[in-house]
Amino acid sequence: MAEIHSPTPLYHRIYAVMRERIIKGYYPSDVAVPSEAELSESFSVSRITIRKAMEMLTAEGLVTRTRGRGTFVNDRTKENKLNRAVVSNINGLFSYLNAVGQSTRLKVISLDLGEAPPRICAQMGVSPTTPLVRAVRVRFLDKRPYSLSIAYLLPEIGQTLKRQDLATTNMIDLVQEAGATVEQVEQTLTATLADDYAAKHLEIPVGAPLMLVNRLFFNADLKPFYVAEIFYCADRYEYRVSLKREDGKDFSLGN
Known part of the structure; x- marks a missing residue:
């Protein structure tokens, strides 16, 4: 991992990336995530840096670390009830x-x-x-x-x-x-x-x-x-949607 000038500590940047992977389902809950040594090689950082990042993930409740077994992602199967599909053309x-x-x-x-x-x-x-x-x-x-x-x-x-x-x-x-x-x-x-x-x-x-x-x-x-x-x-992409009210389809918000 190439070092860049940033006010954010390196271990916190590793934590942020690992957190995104976990939330997006990159690691299954029934398989151990890569070891500290493997992550250290992947990110080209020290094992101490990886360890600090994993400690943050553990404190947040995203992973559980067990001696002799490894680190596992905690089950996140509950979906947000507001996540629903919008049908379009x-x-x-x-x-x-x-x-x-x-x-x-x-x-x-x-x-x-x-x-x-x-x-x-x-x-x-x-x-x-x-x-x-x-x-x-x-x-x-x-x-x-x-x-x-x-x-x-x-x-x-x-x-x-x-x-x-x-x-x-x-x-x-x-x-x-x-x-x-x-x-x-x-x-x-x-x-x-x-x-x-x-x-x-x-x-x-x-x-x-x-x-x-x-x-x-x-x-x-x-x-x-x-x-x-x-x-x-993110600095080069914009997604724009135009929404129109359909004639005769007024609605009101319920309590």
């Missing part, structure tokens, strides 16, 4: 993706087949051991990284992808060319912080603010077949 999303594709260029980081993170498997409704195709790309706008996109696809769709096509074509066009019908998309936007992987590819410091857009695509049978996680630099 899918054509607007496709138009937006097309506009982004025309104004940016792509760099393919990787294309492989393997196990996906538990949070992705849960979204897709597949076993944690199910192999998924993963495609990682960085979009550039004005010669600077604009977004980091990590796509997970079922093999019957993903194995048709080719690196040369990923470098020039929007993923939504590629999956439809592969025979998939996009019937429904669920989109979630959350604020997050850059971990070491995102920081490297977006050329920003670890702990820098990001906007995470998660899109879950359903086929004609309303079965998930594709998940996209897109990390946008």
Whole structure:
């Protein structure tokens, strides 16, 4: 982890990144998080720094540390009752993706087949051991990284992808060319912080603010077949929605 001039202590920046990972379901509750040694190597910091960060997470009740077993994320299965889907038209999303594709260029980081993170498997409704195709790309706008996109696809769709096509074509066009019908998309936007992987590819410091857009695509049978996680630099991304009141659909707030 490259050191930068910041008034925030290094251990606190590690804590902030680990906290975001835990809240976003990066680590399953039934599997130990990486050890201090592994995290130390991943973030390129000392084990003392990692230990201080983990102590903060423990004090906050996010993890439990047990001698001889390791550190485990505490169960966070209760969902906020205010988290609910807003139904809109899918054509607007496709138009937006097309506009982004025309104004940016792509760099393919990787294309492989393997196990996906538990949070992705849960979204897709597949076993944690199910192999998924993963495609990682960085979009550039004005010669600077604009977004980091990590796509997970079922093999019957993903194995048709080719690196040369990923470098020039929007993923939504590629999956439809592969025979998939996009019937429904669920989109979630959350604020997050850059971990070491995102920081490297977006050329920003670890702990820098990001906007995470998660899109879950359903086929004609309303079965998930594709998940996209897109990390946008917070200072370069704006998401705008225009809402209109439908004629004759006045409402009042209940007590």
